[in-house]
Every structure is written in structure tokens, then in C-alpha cells.
Amino acid sequence: MTPNLKYALNDVSSSAAIEEAVVPVTASGADVLTVKNLSKIFGQKPERAADLLKQGLGRNEVFDRTGNMVAVNDVSLSVKAGEIFVIMGLSGSGKSTLVRLLNRLIEPTSGKVILEGRDIAPMSTAELREVRRQKMAMVFQSFALLPNRTVLDNIAYGLEVSGMKKAERYEIARAALTRVGLGSYEKLFPNELSGGMQQRVGLARALAVNPAVLLMDEAFSALDPLIRSEMQNELLRLQREEQRTIVFISHDIEEAIKIGGRIGIMKDGCLIQVGTPAELIHSPADDYVRDFFRHVDISRFLKASSMLSKVEKGLISCDVNAPAAKYLNQLIDSGAECGYVCDEYGRFQGCVTPETLHKSADGAIRHAFIPGISTVTLDADLHQLAAISLSQEHDVPVIDGAGNLAGVVSCRTILKQVMERRGV
Numbered sequence: 001m002t003p004n005l006k007y008a009l010n011d012v013s014s015s016a017a018i019e020e021a022v023v024p025v026t027a028s029g030a031d032v033l034t035v036k037n038l039s040k041i042f043g044q045k046p047e048r049a050a051d052l053l054k055q056g057l058g059r060n061e062v063f064d065r066t067g068n069m070v071a072v073n074d075v076s077l078s079v080k081a082g083e084i085f086v087i088m089g090l091s092g093s094g095k096s097t098l099v100r101l102l103n104r105l106i107e108p109t110s111g112k113v114i115l116e117g118r119d120i121a122p123m124s125t126a127e128l129r130e131v132r133r134q135k136m137a138m139v140f141q142s143f144a145l146l147p148n149r150t151v152l153d154n155i156a157y158g159l160e161v162s163g164m165k166k167a168e169r170y171e172i173a174r175a176a177l178t179r180v181g182l183g184s185y186e187k188l189f190p191n192e193l194s195g196g197m198q199q200r201v202g203l204a205r206a207l208a209v210n211p212a213v214l215l216m217d218e219a220f221s222a223l224d225p226l227i228r229s230e231m232q233n234e235l236l237r238l239q240r241e242e243q244r245t246i247v248f249i250s251h252d253i254e255e256a257i258k259i260g261g262r263i264g265i266m267k268d269g270c271l272i273q274v275g276t277p278a279e280l281i282h283s284p285a286d287d288y289v290r291d292f293f294r295h296v297d298i299s300r301f302l303k304a305s306s307m308l309s310k311v312e313k314g315l316i317s318c319d320v321n322a323p324a325a326k327y328l329n330q331l332i333d334s335g336a337e338c339g340y341v342c343d344e345y346g347r348f349q350g351c352v353t354p355e356t357l358h359k360s361a362d363g364a365i366r367h368a369f370i371p372g373i374s375t376v377t378l379d380a381d382l383h384q385l386a387a388i389s390l391s392q393e394h395d396v397p398v399i400d401g402a403g404n405l406a407g408v409v410s411c412r413t414i415l416k417q418v419m420e421r422r423g424v
Contacts, residue, residue, distance in 0.1 A: 029081030032245045033102070033213050038075045038111030040097055040269075043068035046109045059268045071097040073269040075111070079213070082243035084235075086260035088250045088292075094269040099217050099249050103136045104128055116212055133162050137206035141218040145190040145198055152177065152186035155205045162209075169208075176204040179238065196227035200234070207238075217249045232259055253292045257301075265289050277301055299382040302417055307385075308378075308398045308407035314339040315405075320349050320366040327365060328357040338394040340405055341365060348375060348397055348405040375399050378406060385414050 041049045049068035052061070059070045072094045079085045087095045100106040102113055104120055113120050120131060132138075137158070145154050152173050153160075159169035177183055180200040190198055199219065206214055220228045236259060238244065250256050256263050257277045264274040265288075273285040278301045284290040314336030316327050320343070331339045332354050339352045350369030360368035374388045375397045388396050395408040 029083075031078040032081045032116060033079040033247070034112075034114040035075055035077045035102070036112040036114070038072060038098070038101055038113065039070075039109045040072040040094075040101055040106060041068050041070050041109045050109070070269045072101060072108075075266075075269075075271045077264055077271060077274060079245060079247060081245055083261040084239060084244075084246045084248055084259050086248045086250055086256040086263045087266060088253065088256045088263060089266035090251065093266040095249050095251075095266050096217055097269075098266070099138075099215050099247060102213075102215060102247065103132055103138065105138075133158055134209055135212045136215060137209050137211035137213075138215040138217065139199075139202050139206045139219045141221050145201060147190055149189070150186065151182065151188050151190070151193070151201050154190065154201055155208050158205060158209050172208050173204070176208040177201075179207060180204045180234065194227070195223055196231060199223060199231060203235075207244075212245060214244050214246045215249075216246060218251070219248070220255070221251070228255075235259060253296055257296065265292065278303070282306060299386075299417075302382040303378065304376050304380040304385060304396075304398045304409050305378040305406075307409045307413050307417065309410065309413075310407045311340050311405065316341045316352070316365075317344065317346075318365060319343065321364045324352075324357045324363060324365045324368045325361040327352070328354060328361060331357060338370075340397060340408070341369070342405050346404040348399050348403060351394060351397065353394075370394070373397070376409075377401075382414070382417055385409055386418055389414050 039050065043049070043066065045066070046068055049062045049066045049070060052065060053070065053073060057065075059073070062068060062070055075094075075098060077085075087098060089095045097106060101108050104113075104123075108121065111121075115131065115135060120128060123131065146157065149157065152170065155176055156169040156173035159172060160166075164172075174183070174186065177186055180203055182197060182200055182204070185193065185197065190201070193201065199222075203219070220231045223231060232255060235246075239246070248256075248259060260277065262274060262276055263280060265272045265280070267288050273280060273289050275283070280289060281293055281298050281301050284293070313334045314331060316331070316339045318327065318341065320341070327339070331352065337353065339357075341349045341352060343349055350366065351373045352365065352368045353370065356368040356370060357365070373392060373394070376384055376388065376399075378398060378400060380398070385396055389411050393411075395410045396414070397408055398406045400406045
């Protein structure tokens with residue numbers, strides 16, 4: 001292996017040790033929140049703008065002709081129970097307007113928002129108030145704490161408004177405060193807390209009402225980078241413990257990748273694509289989506305399962321005690337530099353070469369196995385594959401959950417992916 005390629009592999013494999021990816025919780029439950037053809041057009045006579053959109057005009061053209069601003073355009077999506085669904089996009093993409101349409105802080109021009117089977121659009125003011133108090137809590141970028149109330153009273157405020165008795169609401173508020181790690185701060189006032197602590201109080205206030213859906217609008221954007229990372233980790237910890245359903249608004253792709261089970265990417269009021277981080281990286285809908293990942297280390301999302309190839313040459317099926325000499329000519333005739341030995345059930349046993357078979361010609365094939373060959377599972381990422389490529393010359397065997405040989409990832413493929421990540 002040439003020195004510059006070895007350096008490239010070292011660069012990728014060592015970067016994994018610097019920052020280990022946090023694996024988001026992925027939901028598999030039923031849909032809790034469904035959005036159907038949701039639109040918001042600001043300005044007079046939005047019907048005229050809506051007609052132009054149907055004719056295929058873009059947002060800027062509609063604005064030039066009508067003076068109407070299309071903030072959200074025909075968005076449909078669903079959020080599953082227990083998932084963190086991240087909506088992201090550049091400034092002006094419509095993401096913050098969309099989240100406010102979900103709880104009708106902004107009235108939609110058209111479309112439906114269905115929460116646990118009920119459309120909130122036709123709800124009365126009283127019904128909508130109850131939804132906001134009990135079903136759909138919100139955490140804002142600005143901490144929005146009441147300065148004249150203690151931490152405990154701030155958390156209990158929503159419960160107080162709903163008419164809950166003091167002893168009961170304080171008990172719930174204290175439990176929420178403990179969950180975010182501020183159990184001893186209940187008597188302090190907001191101005192006595194750091195920004196990160198204030199945001200934890202805001203999160204605890206939302207958790208206290210035990211909502212079906214938690215909306216978080218750029219909730220960590222105002223925090224310093226270190227505190228922001230701590231809050232992201234705190235959210236993931238709570239998610240592992242409680243499996244909340246969360247819609248999280250962000251403009252930061254690193255944040256979206258870290259916490260999002262699925263990500264919806266918006267542009268000019270439209271939802272361009274929805275998918276897991278891996279799906280968006282492997283199959284971006286267009287250059288706009290692809291550009292979001294241009295400066296992100298996506299190596300941890302490149303899995304062996306997406307890079308492997310079947311073993312067409314050099315596959316040897318036999319018992320490990322079979323004579324090595326029997327398979328020497330077979331491997332030479334195949335033209336393969338390395339043979340992959342599996343038992344009769346397809347379970348991987350080891351690797352051989354013509355040289356090792358020749359040296360062990362008088363013994364069992366197991367004596368011809370190349371020592372130190374490492375295998376990986378289907379979900380191994382590029383960091384793991386790169387590290388293995390530093391220590392062995394042959395393609396990396398990939399095994400499934402039953403130990404069967406699923407295929408191999410060639411060193412050439414690994415090097416190609418590494419060099420692409422380095423922009424070479």
C-alpha cells in the first residue's frame with residue numbers, strides 16, 4: 001500500500017475516535033401526526049397566488065405578480081410515535097412557519113394537520129387551547145421564561161393554567177426538573193441561570209404537560225457550541241428513556257444528523273425530500289439536498305451493506321478438515337488471489353491463497369487459513385473498514401447475523417470512498 005493511501009486511510013479511521021456518532025432513536029410506531037397538503041400564503045387574496053402555484057410558477061414569480069409570499073407550499077408528511085423528526089432548511093425555507101402551522105399559532109391557508117386522528121383545523125378556540133396545553137407543547141429558540149417566577153413556577157405554569165391543584169402541579173414540575181438535571185435549582189429565578197440551564201427549564205416546562213407531540217423550534221440555536229452539544233445529548237438521553245414524539249426544527253445539518261431519526265429538507269416553502277440520514281446521503285433528490293452534506297463527514301453512514309460485492313471467484317465450500325491440496329488447482333483456475341472458505345451452510349470459516357494452500361498441501365484446509373483476517377458485519381461503517389484495510393491485504397469479508405458470508409468489500413472500493421471523503 002502506498003504511503004499517501006495509507007495516510008488517507010489513517011485519516012478516516014482516526015477521525016472516528018475523535019467524535020463517535022450518537023445513534024438516534026428510530027421509531028417504528030403508528031403515525032401520531034399527519035400533515036396533508038398544508039400551505040400558508042401571506043398577503044391579500046392568497047387564492048390568486050395558489051392558482052399561480054398550480055400553474056407551475058415558482059415562489060419568486062408568484063411574489064412578483066401578486067405580492068403574496070408563499071411560506072409553505074403543499075407540504076405532506078407524517079411523524080411516527082417515538083421518533084425525532086427533524087425539519088431543516090436554509091433561512092427562509094419555511095421550516096419555522098411550518099412548525100407553527102402544526103399547532104395553529106399560524107393559521108393555514110389550506111391543508112390538514114391531523115393529531116392522533118383529529119384534524120385541528122376546524123377546532124374551536126377552546127378546543128385548540130386544550131390541544132396546546134395537553135397534546136402539543138412547544139420549546140422556542142428564545143427561552144420564553146417568566147422572569148418574575150421561580151424555576152419551579154415556570155415549569156408548573158402550564159399545569160397551573162389548566163387548573164391543576166398546587167401540590168399536584170409542583171410534584172409533576174419537580175419530576176420534570178429532575179429529568180433535565182436541575183433538581184436542586186427550583187427556587188432560583190431565570191436571570192440566575194446560564195443560557196443552557198434556562199433552555200433546560202424550557203424543556204422541562206414542555207415535558208411537564210406530557211404532550212403527545214413536542215415541537216422544538218431551533219431550540220438550541222442560541223446556545224454556545226459546547227452547551228448546544230450538551231443539550232443535544234440530553235435530548236437523546238431523554239428520548240432513549242421516554243420515547244417522546246418530537247418535531248425538531250434546525251438549520252444545522254450536523255445537528256439534524258445527530259438527533260434525527262428522519263429528516264425532512266425544505267426549500268422555498270416546499271418539502272424536497274424526507275428520509276433517514278443514510279437515505280438522504282445515498283440517494284439525494286437533487287443538488288440542493290446533496291449540498292447539505294458537502295462539508296459533513298458522512299463516513300459513518302457508508303455501510304458495508306452498500307459497498308459489498310458477491311464473491312464470484314474464489315468461493316470454496318467445504319469442511320474445514322477437507323484436504324488443502326484438493327482446492328489448490330480450483331483456486332488457481334478461478335484466477336482469484338484470495339479464496340473465501342465457507343462450510344456447507346454458508347458460514348464463513350477463513351481465507352486462503354494459492355500460496356497458503358500449497359504450503360499446507362499435505363494437511364487440512366484449515367491449516368491454510370490466513371492468520372489475522374478480520375470480518376465485519378453488514379452495518380460496519382467506512383471508519384471500521386478503513387482501519388481493517390490498514391492491517392490486511394485482501395478484500396474484507398462481510399458476514400450476516402447468522403455468520404454467513406454476505407460478500408466482500410474490496411480494498412479498492414474502500415480507498416475510493418476514503419479519497420472521495422478527502423476531496424481527492
